[in-house]
Amino acid sequence: MKDLITVIAKALVDHPEEVRVTVVEKDDKIEYRLSVHPGDVGKVIGKQGKIAKSLRTVVTSAAVKETKRVAVEIVS
Template structure:
């Protein structure tokens, strides 16, 4: 399942990278939780947080939906979190 974890992190990075103004501050980590879910954590510069969240959370919600759809073939639950 580690290949899936890396693929999901790459997918999230491909979506988030064009949105941010400070790409050097972009940090994406992914790992498997105890209940065999995949957690993808996104860290961005404070100035870019609003762009990743979007109006009323639409952008981050779309990113979560995309990650869940990508993992649905294997039935693996996925969580995408924006870390301050």
């Protein structure tokens, strides 16, 4: 899942070398924190959050077999 997020994010940004994904596991949830260059945050979020929502939808769909809930957080 981490690799999926990384590949998608690197395709969207101008500074792919600064894309980082960290995983935080909690009791019933796995949280992926996507960190990008400050100038690329808008590209990952998109107009009205459409790209961020699409990214979350893809990750949630790919994680259907997981027993835990999955969330993607975008941090700068």
